[in-house]
Amino acid sequence: MNIFLKNSYLKYLELASHVDAATEAVHKMDELAKKLLELIALSHMHDMTLTVKTAMALSSIASSATIQRKIDVLCKFGLIDKVFDDKNRRTKYLVPTAVANQYFSSLGDAMKQSLMPGKVTDEDVIVR
Numbered sequence: 001m002n003i004f005l006k007n008s009y010l011k012y013l014e015l016a017s018h019v020d021a022a023t024e025a026v027h028k029m030d031e032l033a034k035k036l037l038e039l040i041a042l043s044h045m046h047d048m049t050l051t052v053k054t055a056m057a058l059s060s061i062a063s064s065a066t067i068q069r070k071i072d073v074l075c076k077f078g079l080i081d082k083v084f085d086d087k088n089r090r091t092k093y094l095v096p097t098a099v100a101n102q103y104f105s106s107l108g109d110a111m112k113q114s115l116m117p118g119k120v121t122d123e124d125v126i127v128r
Contacts, residue, residue: 016110022106033073
C-alpha cells in the first residue's frame with residue numbers, strides 16, 4: 001500500500017470539504033445535485049455537452065423527475081445555464097457557468113495542494 005497516495009487522497013477530501021463549505025451555492029445543494037453538476041461539466045469538457053433531454057435519461061443516478069428538479073436547483077444557484085443552439089431553439093444545452101468553473105478550479109487547487117508533503121491547516125485551504 002502506498003501511504004503517500006492514501007494520505008494525499010485523504011488530504012484532498014479534507015480540502016475539498018473546505019472548498020464545498022466556502023462555495024455557498026455548492027454548500028446548499030445535496031450530493032445528487034453535485035453529482036449531476038460533475039456529469040454536466042465532464043460532458044462539456046469533452047465537447048459532448050448534455051441536453052436537458054439526455055440528462056433526464058440518466059436513469060442510473062435518479063429518476064427523470066428528480067433530475068429535472070436538480071437541474072432547476074443548479075440553475076437557481078447559478079452553477080449551470082440552459083443554452084439554445086441558434087439553429088434549433090427546441091434543444092436546451094446544459095453548460096457550467098463561471099461560478100461552476102471557479103468551483104472546479106478551486107477543487108483543482110485543493111488537489112494540487114494535497115500532493116504537497118506536510119500537514120494541511122485551515123490557512124492552507126485555497127478558496128477563491
